[in-house]
Amino acid sequence: MIAMLKAIPFGIFLTLLVALFVGSGGSTGGALVVFPFDVIVPEVGMDITLFWSWRLFLAATGLAFALLLMMD
Secondary structure, eight states, rough: HHHHHHHHHHHHHHHHHHHHHHHHHTTOOGGGOOOEEEEEEEETEEEEEEEEEEHHHHHHHHHHHHHHHHHH
């Protein structure tokens, strides 16, 4: 259970990293369904575009979970 909780931040980081490269190239990644979303930071008046994919998140979290279990 603890390994799964530890794997979630790694899954988020890996998803953001891979989706950034796929989405910034103008692709949806096919079956990954990478989509852009805007994050508005009102304190500084910035509008940031990030890319996300739920399928990629599940795969990345599963990979991180498997690696953490193998290290145990």
